[in-house]
Amino acid sequence: MTEAPVSVRRPPAPNPAERAKTIATRGGPATIMPTVESAGCEAERVEPVLHHVHHSGSVSILLPDEHPMVRASRQAQRGELAVMVELADHAPVALREPVRGLLWITGWLRPLTEVSARARAVSIAEQRPDHRLLDVGHGLTLLRLTPASLVLADAEGTHSLRPHMFSAAPPDPFHDYEAEWLRHLESDHPDVVEQLGRHLPADLRGGRIRPLGLDRYGLRLRVESPAGDHDVRLAFSRTVDSPPQLAAELRRLLGYPFLRHQHGED
Secondary structure, three states: OOOOOOOOOOOOOOOHHHHHHHHHHHOOOEEEEEOOHHHOOOOOOEOOOEEEEOOOOOEEEEEEOOOHHHHHHHHOHHHOEEEEEEEEEEOOOOOOOOEEEEEEEEEEEEEOOHHHHHHHHHHHHHHOOOHHHHHEOOOEEEEEEEEEEEEEEEOOEEEEEOHHHHHHOOOOOOOOOHHHHHHHHHHHOHHHHHHHHHHOOHHHOOOEEEEEEEEOOEEEEEEEEOOEEEEEEEEOOOOOOOHHHHHHHHHHHHOOHHHHHHHOOO
């Protein structure tokens, strides 16, 4: 991750809770770490078989029955193990520094009863079908992390969040559209990416311009140069929530004159 060049007024962006919810909803790679050394876990960083962040901020984690973290959670006082889940937000295009943001969810991990685990597995499968959920109770244990706090770190800064703030926030409307759109922009429309570069500060225009991110407030570009990487946000003239509105704002950024005639100066 890299910071955008400092400016007097930063372009508008989704608030921290919305950005955190978007990262969680995308379902990127996750690792789990005990928050105390005496947790009795052999591995410092654990990659779950499957993870799912629920709307409330609780996290369902699937691990082999005999995994040290499963044993530690069963042996912990009150049957709860203090852990932190780290979620990485990876750019959908191949960048030399692919991580755009990190979300850490700290809380208490405990294994679910057989009945609760099966009910939760069914609930997860309704949102994201996965054959591994069929192995709950047959070699895999489903655990639940109850969140106590969340921390988001991305190009906009570092922010602490309470679970109720995360729960109340919606994901960005383009969260399930962004990856395909950015890959299409880079592979099929490199000329458009180059034209967007005219909005960059003069000292960045010699680098390689890559599409980095999309949300309802604007488009983010990554400039890769020998001197380092720089992220720049290009703000839309208004917030958007649909592909047609996005197309109109992209044309506006490209400076197509007919757009002003068609849509006015709104």
